[in-house]
Amino acid sequence: xxxxxxxxxxxxxxxxxxxxxxxxxxxxxxxxxxxxxxxxxxxxxxxxxxxxxxxxxxxxxxxxxxxxxxxxxxxxxxxxxxxxxxxxxxxxxxxxxxxxxxxxxxxxxxxxxxxx
Amino acid sequence: xxxxxxxxxxxxxxxxxxxxxxxxxxxxxxxxxxxxxxxxxxxxxxxxxxxxxxxxxxxxxxxxxxxxxxxxxxxxxxxxxxxxxxxxxxxxxxxxxxxxxxxxxxxxxxxxxxxxxxxxxxxxxxxxxxxxxxxxxxx
Numbered sequence: 001x002x003x004x005x006x007x008x009x010x011x012x013x014x015x016x017x018x019x020x021x022x023x024x025x026x027x028x029x030x031x032x033x034x035x036x037x038x039x040x041x042x043x044x045x046x047x048x049x050x051x052x053x054x055x056x057x058x059x060x061x062x063x064x065x066x067x068x069x070x071x072x073x074x075x076x077x078x079x080x081x082x083x084x085x086x087x088x089x090x091x092x093x094x095x096x097x098x099x100x101x102x103x104x105x106x107x108x109x110x111x112x113x114x115x116x
Numbered sequence: 117x118x119x120x121x122x123x124x125x126x127x128x129x130x131x132x133x134x135x136x137x138x139x140x141x142x143x144x145x146x147x148x149x150x151x152x153x154x155x156x157x158x159x160x161x162x163x164x165x166x167x168x169x170x171x172x173x174x175x176x177x178x179x180x181x182x183x184x185x186x187x188x189x190x191x192x193x194x195x196x197x198x199x200x201x202x203x204x205x206x207x208x209x210x211x212x213x214x215x216x217x218x219x220x221x222x223x224x225x226x227x228x229x230x231x232x233x234x235x236x237x238x239x240x241x242x243x244x245x246x247x248x249x250x251x252x253x254x255x
Contacts, residue, residue, distance in 0.1 A: 020222045037222060039229045056232055058216070058223050093216040102216050104228070 001109065002038065002055060009083035010034050010059065013075045021062070031098075032063040034076070042111065050111045057085060059103040060093075069099055080105050131253040142249045143191045144184050149241040151181045153234050155195050161230035166214050175214070178207040196227075 003018055010016040016034040023030065038057040042050030059076060063069050073090070080103065081087050088103035162176035178197040185192060197207035217223030 020220075035222070037225075039225065041229075041233050054232075056225070056228055058225055060217065060223065062219055091216060093212070093218070095218060097219050100216070100218060102223070 002057075002107070005083050005107075006036050006057070006059070009079040009085075010036065010076065013072055013079060014061065014063075032061075032067070032072075035060045035062070043108075052108050053111050054106055054108045057105050057107065059088065059105070061099070061101040061103070063099045065094075065098050067099065069101060073101055073103075076101075076103055131255055135250065135253060135255060138246075138249075140191060142245065146242040146245045147184055147191065147193050149245050150238040151193055151195060153238045153241055154231060155179060155181055157230040157234045158195060158227055161226040161233075162211070162214075165224045165226040165229065172201070174201045175207045175210045 006018075007016055014032050014034045015021075015030045016036070019035060019037050021030075021033050021035050036057060036059045038055045040053040040055045042052075043054055044051035057080075059080065061069065061072060061076060063072070077088055077090075085105040085107045088105035091102040091104070093100040093102050159176045159179045162179065163173065166176065175197045178199050178201075179195065180198050182194045197211045200206050201210060211227065213221070215223065215225050215227050
Protein backbone atom coordinates (compact mmCIF):
# COMPACT_ATOMS: atom_id res chain seq x y z
CA UNK A 1 0.00 0.00 0.00
CA UNK A 2 2.70 2.50 1.03
CA UNK A 3 5.06 1.50 -1.80
CA UNK A 4 2.21 1.79 -4.28
CA UNK A 5 1.22 5.22 -3.00
CA UNK A 6 4.79 6.48 -3.29
CA UNK A 7 5.33 4.93 -6.72
CA UNK A 8 2.07 6.36 -8.02
CA UNK A 9 2.89 9.83 -6.67
CA UNK A 10 6.54 10.02 -7.75
CA UNK A 11 6.87 7.94 -10.93
CA UNK A 12 5.33 10.65 -13.16
CA UNK A 13 8.15 12.99 -12.06
CA UNK A 14 11.18 10.70 -12.61
CA UNK A 15 12.00 6.96 -12.64
CA UNK A 16 11.30 5.81 -9.09
CA UNK A 17 12.41 2.80 -7.07
CA UNK A 18 12.33 1.72 -3.45
CA UNK A 19 15.52 1.77 -1.35
CA UNK A 20 18.17 1.61 -4.07
CA UNK A 21 18.20 2.52 -7.74
CA UNK A 22 19.03 -0.32 -10.14
CA UNK A 23 18.45 0.22 -13.86
CA UNK A 24 16.06 -2.11 -15.65
CA UNK A 25 17.85 -4.94 -17.41
CA UNK A 26 19.02 -3.95 -20.89
CA UNK A 27 18.57 -0.24 -20.24
CA UNK A 28 21.24 2.29 -19.33
CA UNK A 29 21.21 3.93 -15.95
CA UNK A 30 19.16 7.10 -15.69
CA UNK A 31 21.11 10.08 -14.44
CA UNK A 32 17.95 11.51 -12.91
CA UNK A 33 15.94 9.28 -10.63
CA UNK A 34 14.05 9.06 -7.33
CA UNK A 35 14.46 6.52 -4.55
CA UNK A 36 12.52 6.32 -1.33
CA UNK A 37 12.87 4.55 2.01
CA UNK A 38 10.90 4.53 5.23
CA UNK A 39 10.81 3.36 8.83
CA UNK A 40 7.80 3.03 11.10
CA UNK A 41 7.02 3.65 14.74
CA UNK A 42 4.04 1.91 16.42
CA UNK A 43 1.53 4.21 18.16
CA UNK A 44 -1.98 4.17 19.71
CA UNK A 45 -1.44 1.12 21.86
CA UNK A 46 -4.35 -0.89 23.21
CA UNK A 47 -4.18 -4.46 24.56
CA UNK A 48 -0.40 -4.42 24.01
CA UNK A 49 -0.82 -3.92 20.26
CA UNK A 50 -0.48 -0.71 18.25
CA UNK A 51 -3.52 0.66 16.47
CA UNK A 52 -1.48 2.59 13.92
CA UNK A 53 2.02 2.96 12.59
CA UNK A 54 3.60 6.32 11.78
CA UNK A 55 5.90 6.06 8.78
CA UNK A 56 8.85 8.43 8.44
CA UNK A 57 9.54 8.62 4.73
CA UNK A 58 12.63 9.88 2.91
CA UNK A 59 12.38 10.66 -0.80
CA UNK A 60 15.66 11.24 -2.64
CA UNK A 61 15.93 13.05 -5.97
CA UNK A 62 19.26 12.48 -7.72
CA UNK A 63 20.22 14.42 -10.84
CA UNK A 64 23.39 15.77 -12.45
CA UNK A 65 25.00 19.02 -11.38
CA UNK A 66 23.92 21.97 -13.48
CA UNK A 67 20.39 20.69 -14.13
CA UNK A 68 17.60 23.02 -13.05
CA UNK A 69 15.92 20.70 -10.55
CA UNK A 70 13.64 23.31 -9.02
CA UNK A 71 10.51 22.31 -11.01
CA UNK A 72 10.98 18.65 -10.01
CA UNK A 73 11.53 19.57 -6.37
CA UNK A 74 8.29 21.56 -6.38
CA UNK A 75 6.47 18.69 -8.07
CA UNK A 76 7.73 16.21 -5.47
CA UNK A 77 6.49 18.33 -2.56
CA UNK A 78 3.06 18.78 -4.14
CA UNK A 79 2.82 15.12 -5.17
CA UNK A 80 3.59 13.92 -1.65
CA UNK A 81 0.97 16.19 -0.12
CA UNK A 82 -1.61 15.13 -2.71
CA UNK A 83 -0.86 11.47 -1.93
CA UNK A 84 -1.66 11.97 1.76
CA UNK A 85 1.79 12.60 3.19
CA UNK A 86 2.74 15.60 5.31
CA UNK A 87 4.37 18.54 3.51
CA UNK A 88 8.00 17.42 3.41
CA UNK A 89 11.00 18.98 5.09
CA UNK A 90 13.78 19.54 2.57
CA UNK A 91 17.51 18.88 2.90
CA UNK A 92 20.05 19.60 0.19
CA UNK A 93 22.55 16.72 0.41
CA UNK A 94 24.29 17.42 -2.93
CA UNK A 95 27.97 16.55 -3.24
CA UNK A 96 30.69 16.50 -5.89
CA UNK A 97 28.95 13.58 -7.63
CA UNK A 98 25.84 15.60 -8.39
CA UNK A 99 22.61 16.92 -6.97
CA UNK A 100 20.94 15.01 -4.13
CA UNK A 101 17.75 16.46 -2.69
CA UNK A 102 16.10 14.79 0.31
CA UNK A 103 12.44 15.24 1.26
CA UNK A 104 11.30 13.96 4.65
CA UNK A 105 7.62 13.47 5.39
CA UNK A 106 5.30 11.27 7.41
CA UNK A 107 2.13 9.32 7.02
CA UNK A 108 0.14 6.98 9.24
CA UNK A 109 -1.84 3.89 8.52
CA UNK A 110 -3.61 1.16 10.44
CA UNK A 111 -1.11 -1.24 12.01
CA UNK A 112 -2.58 -4.19 10.19
CA UNK A 113 -2.49 -2.54 6.75
CA UNK A 114 -0.26 -4.08 4.10
CA UNK A 115 2.93 -2.16 3.30
CA UNK A 116 3.19 -3.25 -0.34
CA UNK B 117 -17.55 51.57 53.86
CA UNK B 118 -16.70 47.87 53.52
CA UNK B 119 -13.20 46.55 52.80
CA UNK B 120 -11.72 43.28 51.55
CA UNK B 121 -8.46 41.93 52.84
CA UNK B 122 -6.54 38.94 51.51
CA UNK B 123 -3.81 36.83 52.96
CA UNK B 124 -1.13 35.34 50.75
CA UNK B 125 -1.93 37.28 47.57
CA UNK B 126 1.57 38.74 47.38
CA UNK B 127 3.07 35.27 47.77
CA UNK B 128 0.82 33.97 44.99
CA UNK B 129 1.86 36.82 42.71
CA UNK B 130 5.51 36.09 43.44
CA UNK B 131 5.01 32.38 42.72
CA UNK B 132 3.21 33.10 39.45
CA UNK B 133 5.94 35.55 38.45
CA UNK B 134 8.58 32.91 39.19
CA UNK B 135 6.62 30.46 37.05
CA UNK B 136 6.36 32.92 34.18
CA UNK B 137 10.11 33.55 34.28
CA UNK B 138 11.18 29.93 34.27
CA UNK B 139 14.69 29.86 35.76
CA UNK B 140 17.56 28.76 33.54
CA UNK B 141 18.40 26.04 36.07
CA UNK B 142 14.99 24.41 35.49
CA UNK B 143 15.28 24.72 31.70
CA UNK B 144 18.76 23.19 31.88
CA UNK B 145 17.44 20.33 33.98
CA UNK B 146 14.66 19.74 31.42
CA UNK B 147 17.16 19.73 28.55
CA UNK B 148 19.44 17.35 30.44
CA UNK B 149 16.55 14.98 31.14
CA UNK B 150 15.72 14.90 27.42
CA UNK B 151 19.36 14.46 26.40
CA UNK B 152 19.65 11.52 28.83
CA UNK B 153 17.05 9.76 26.67
CA UNK B 154 17.95 10.92 23.15
CA UNK B 155 21.74 10.52 23.36
CA UNK B 156 21.81 6.77 24.17
CA UNK B 157 18.89 6.18 21.79
CA UNK B 158 20.83 7.70 18.89
CA UNK B 159 23.87 5.61 19.77
CA UNK B 160 21.82 2.39 19.95
CA UNK B 161 19.95 3.05 16.72
CA UNK B 162 23.14 3.91 14.84
CA UNK B 163 24.70 0.66 16.01
CA UNK B 164 21.62 -1.26 14.86
CA UNK B 165 21.01 0.47 11.51
CA UNK B 166 24.54 1.23 10.40
CA UNK B 167 25.76 -2.35 10.49
CA UNK B 168 27.93 -3.46 7.60
CA UNK B 169 31.41 -4.54 6.53
CA UNK B 170 32.91 -1.09 7.09
CA UNK B 171 31.43 -0.46 10.51
CA UNK B 172 33.90 0.33 13.25
CA UNK B 173 31.39 1.76 15.73
CA UNK B 174 33.39 4.99 15.84
CA UNK B 175 30.55 7.22 14.67
CA UNK B 176 28.00 5.84 17.12
CA UNK B 177 30.57 5.92 19.90
CA UNK B 178 31.27 9.58 19.20
CA UNK B 179 27.67 10.69 19.84
CA UNK B 180 27.71 13.27 22.62
CA UNK B 181 25.76 16.28 23.74
CA UNK B 182 27.12 19.81 23.68
CA UNK B 183 27.07 22.15 26.62
CA UNK B 184 23.82 24.03 27.08
CA UNK B 185 23.93 27.33 25.22
CA UNK B 186 21.67 30.36 24.85
CA UNK B 187 20.38 31.37 21.43
CA UNK B 188 17.72 33.65 20.00
CA UNK B 189 15.08 30.97 20.66
CA UNK B 190 16.22 30.25 24.20
CA UNK B 191 18.47 27.66 25.75
CA UNK B 192 19.40 24.54 23.80
CA UNK B 193 21.90 21.74 23.39
CA UNK B 194 22.82 19.62 20.38
CA UNK B 195 23.48 15.89 20.16
CA UNK B 196 25.66 14.60 17.33
CA UNK B 197 28.85 12.58 16.68
CA UNK B 198 31.86 14.68 17.67
CA UNK B 199 35.47 14.55 16.51
CA UNK B 200 37.13 12.70 13.66
CA UNK B 201 37.63 9.01 12.92
CA UNK B 202 40.85 7.10 12.30
CA UNK B 203 40.70 8.05 8.59
CA UNK B 204 40.62 11.73 9.47
CA UNK B 205 36.98 12.19 8.40
CA UNK B 206 34.62 14.12 10.64
CA UNK B 207 32.26 11.76 12.44
CA UNK B 208 29.39 14.20 11.84
CA UNK B 209 30.06 14.02 8.09
CA UNK B 210 30.08 10.21 8.17
CA UNK B 211 26.77 10.33 10.06
CA UNK B 212 25.29 12.72 7.47
CA UNK B 213 26.15 10.37 4.60
CA UNK B 214 24.74 7.37 6.47
CA UNK B 215 21.60 9.29 7.41
CA UNK B 216 20.81 10.63 3.92
CA UNK B 217 22.77 8.25 1.67
CA UNK B 218 24.29 9.20 -1.66
CA UNK B 219 24.38 7.80 -5.20
CA UNK B 220 24.72 4.01 -4.90
CA UNK B 221 24.46 4.12 -1.10
CA UNK B 222 20.96 3.83 0.36
CA UNK B 223 20.02 6.16 3.21
CA UNK B 224 19.80 4.70 6.70
CA UNK B 225 18.15 7.39 8.83
CA UNK B 226 19.18 6.23 12.30
CA UNK B 227 19.23 9.68 13.90
CA UNK B 228 15.72 10.57 12.71
CA UNK B 229 14.42 7.16 13.75
CA UNK B 230 15.95 7.46 17.23
CA UNK B 231 14.63 10.99 17.73
CA UNK B 232 11.11 10.14 16.58
CA UNK B 233 10.87 6.90 18.55
CA UNK B 234 11.89 8.68 21.76
CA UNK B 235 9.99 11.95 21.31
CA UNK B 236 7.18 11.14 23.74
CA UNK B 237 9.56 9.75 26.35
CA UNK B 238 11.76 12.84 26.12
CA UNK B 239 8.78 15.19 26.43
CA UNK B 240 7.54 13.26 29.46
CA UNK B 241 10.96 13.50 31.11
CA UNK B 242 11.02 17.27 30.61
CA UNK B 243 7.42 17.58 31.82
CA UNK B 244 8.33 15.70 35.00
CA UNK B 245 11.04 18.27 35.79
CA UNK B 246 8.66 21.14 34.99
CA UNK B 247 5.87 19.69 37.13
CA UNK B 248 8.27 19.24 40.06
CA UNK B 249 9.15 22.94 39.76
CA UNK B 250 5.48 23.95 39.63
CA UNK B 251 4.73 21.85 42.69
CA UNK B 252 7.65 23.45 44.53
CA UNK B 253 5.79 26.74 44.08
CA UNK B 254 2.61 25.26 45.58
CA UNK B 255 0.74 25.86 42.33
